[in-house]
Amino acid sequence: MFKTVLCPVDVNEAGLETRAIATAVPMVRASGGKLTLLAVVLESPVMAAEYLPPDFRENQVREAGEVLARLARETGLPPDQVETRIRHGRPYHEILEEARAIHVELIVMASHRPGLSTYLLGSNATYVVRHAACSVMVIREQTA
Ligand code: ADP
Numbered sequence: 455m456f457k458t459v460l461c462p463v464d465v466n467e468a469g470l471e472t473r474a475i476a477t478a479v480p481m482v483r484a485s486g487g488k489l490t491l492l493a494v495v496l497e498s499p500v501m502a503a504e505y506l507p508p509d510f511r512e513n514q515v516r517e518a519g520e521v522l523a524r525l526a527r528e529t530g531l532p533p534d535q536v537e538t539r540i541r542h543g544r545p546y547h548e549i550l551e552e553a554r555a556i557h558v559e560l561i562v563m564a565s566h567r568p569g570l571s572t573y574l575l576g577s578n579a580t581y582v583v584r585h586a587a588c589s590v591m592v593i594r595e596q597t598a
Contacts, residue, residue: 456560456589457487462549462578465493465521470564474593478562479529482536490556491525492539493518494548515540546581553588561590 459478463471475491482489495514498506507513522538529536541548553561565579583590 455485455487456481457485458490458556458558458560459487460490460492460549460553460556460558460561462492462494462545462552462561462563462582463522463525464545465518470566470595471525474562474564475525475529477591477593478560479531481560482531487535489529489531489536490539490552490558491522491536492541492549492552493522494541494543494545496545497543546578546585549578549582550585553586558588560588561586562593563590564593564595566595 459482461471461474461478463475475489478489481487495511495518498511518540519538522540526536526538539552541552549561549563552558561582563579563582566576579592583592
């Protein structure tokens with residue numbers, strides 16, 4: 455049984471996370487463990503910074519926090535069994551860092567239907583599967 459489960463959520467891809475979270479919640483409920491929902495806010499390229507409104511980053515963090523809070527509520531888990539985290543950087547890198555930092559036993563993440571360039575898995579899922587020290591479950595987008 456997995457007691458600590460991490461679900462990385464791309465807050466700009468509404469709905470992609472639904473099946474991943476729905477898979478993780480019963481595991482956490484059964485083990486009496488904890489679910490962490492993680493959003494990674496991408497760093498804006500330095501060159502773009504002067505063209506962005508001053509509160510751009512602040513708004514991104516706030517919006518990500520709101521989405522995660524809603525998803526956490528919708529799990530129906532008691533507050534001590536679900537937490538939300540926001541990190542900054544490249545998604546796959548920060549997912550791996552968070553998994554290490556809080557010693558998760560399982561990462562459950564959704565993957566896009568792959569394009570030819572990525573063949574079987576999207577880039578974030580590929581990188582996480584390859585480099586995570588813990589177990590990783592990839593929920594593929596349904597094709598039919
Ligand atoms: P892509 O390479 O387009 O991100 P993948 O199919 O490899 O596609 O991965 C999608 C998954 O990666 C999402 O379901 C989510 O779990 C994770 N992910 C992608 N971007 C982020 C982000 N900004 N914050 C947290 N997780 C993310």
